[in-house]
Amino acid sequence: MASALVSSTVLSVFLVLIATVSAQTAPAPAPSGPLNFTGILDKNGQYTYFLRFLADTQVGSQVQIQLNTTTEGFTVFAPTDNAFNNLKPGLINSLDPQKKVELVLYHVLPKFYTLNDLQFVSNPVRTQATGQDGAAYGLNFTGQNNQVNVSSGVVETQINNALYQKKPLAIYQVDKVLLPEAFFEASSPAAAPSPATKKASGSKSNSTASSTADGPSASDNSGSMGRNIGMGLVLGLALACMGFLS
Numbered sequence: 253m254a255s256a257l258v259s260s261t262v263l264s265v266f267l268v269l270i271a272t273v274s275a276q277t278a279p280a281p282a283p284s285g286p287l288n289f290t291g292i293l294d295k296n297g298q299y300t301y302f303l304r305f306l307a308d309t310q311v312g313s314q315v316q317i318q319l320n321t322t323t324e325g326f327t328v329f330a331p332t333d334n335a336f337n338n339l340k341p342g343l344i345n346s347l348d349p350q351k352k353v354e355l356v357l358y359h360v361l362p363k364f365y366t367l368n369d370l371q372f373v374s375n376p377v378r379t380q381a382t383g384q385d386g387a388a389y390g391l392n393f394t395g396q397n398n399q400v401n402v403s404s405g406v407v408e409t410q411i412n413n414a415l416y417q418k419k420p421l422a423i424y425q426v427d428k429v430l431l432p433e434a435f436f437e438a439s440s441p442a443a444a445p446s447p448a449t450k451k452a453s454g455s456k457s458n459s460t461a462s463s464t465a466d467g468p469s470a471s472d473n474s475g476s477m478g479r480n481i482g483m484g485l486v487l488g489l490a491l492a493c494m495g496f497l498s
């Protein structure tokens with residue numbers, strides 16, 4: 253009788269010990285660990301292309317590192333796999349490594365915005381992407397009744413779904429890839445052919461005027477603010493990217 257009592261006491265102490273130990277080592281039921289930017293996208297399952305771009309261009313890891321120190325935070329627009337599938341075939345492949353970096357950075361705002369903020373933000377909002385002249389590419393937001401649209405000038409889409417919305421990080425799903433207008437203003441084979449450029453190139457077969465070609469709004473790029481902030485990141489990323497791809 254006594255020995256039965258002892259052994260059952262020993263057993264329950266043992267069980268309590270096991271329970272304590274496993275409670276300490278078992279993963280928390282909710283991911284309360286450090287914020288994992290790509291992890292949030294990865295868990296969702298429909299951002300394979302975007303994740304690949306974030307990895308190839310190293311923008312994903314840059315954002316992850318900066319999340320730790322940023323006071324402003326970040327807002328990221330994550331195009332779905334469908335969005336990439338709906339692009340003109342070959343468009344992505346036609347981009348050089350630097351343009352790929354720009355494209356990804358165009359989906360990142362260097363500030364945390366709630367959907368409500370975006371509804372009333374003053375346009376254009378600068379992104380992390382900057383052109384070769386150092387001017388930040390902007391996005392325009394229009395909102396009504398908690399429905400916000402984002403426009404790049406060549407692409408407009410609704411912001412549907414907040415995957416994450418807690419400072420310092422907001423991630424919103426978009427159903428279209430946000431293509432910067434600047435990609436289509438100069439030197440892009442995707443741009444509509446302009447009758448003016450044919451004449452300008454005269455008898456030479458190769459035009460060197462790619463940077464001055466045709467864009468009707470090439471001169472009104474209004475995103476000059478903050479060019480210095482984005483520039484270092486872009487350069488660093490471009491270099492990293494070139495290293496990565498070569």
Ligand SMILES: *[C@@H]1O[C@H](CO)[C@@H](O)[C@H](O)[C@H]1NC(C)=O
Pocket residue numbers: 288289290291292294295
């Ligand atoms: C973040 O999530 C990604 C993808 O799920 C994973 O590969 C990576 O190890 C995670 N990073 C951290 C620091 O947990």
Ligand SMILES: *[C@@H]1O[C@H](CO)[C@@H](O)[C@H](O)[C@H]1NC(C)=O
Pocket residue numbers: 317320
């Ligand atoms: C981010 O900050 C946390 C503490 O605030 C620290 O434990 C972690 O190592 C930092 N991560 C990076 C990548 O700097």
Ligand SMILES: *[C@@H]1O[C@H](CO)[C@@H](O)[C@H](O)[C@H]1NC(C)=O
Pocket residue numbers: 394395396399400401408409410
């Ligand atoms: C957003 O775009 C849709 C069409 O894509 C349009 O019907 C709607 O009115 C727009 N909303 C705002 C707030 O601009």
Ligand SMILES: *[C@@H]1O[C@H](CO)[C@@H](O)[C@H](O)[C@H]1NC(C)=O
Pocket residue numbers: 375376390391392403404405406433
């Ligand atoms: C944003 O809107 C302004 C005028 O409201 C326009 O000049 C500019 O081209 C637009 N930019 C984009 C990226 O749509």
Ligand SMILES: *[C@@H]1O[C@H](CO)[C@@H](O)[C@H](O)[C@H]1NC(C)=O
Pocket residue numbers: 456457458
């Ligand atoms: C035009 O450019 C192509 C390659 O871009 C080059 O092979 C060719 O020699 C150039 N022709 C002239 C006339 O510059």
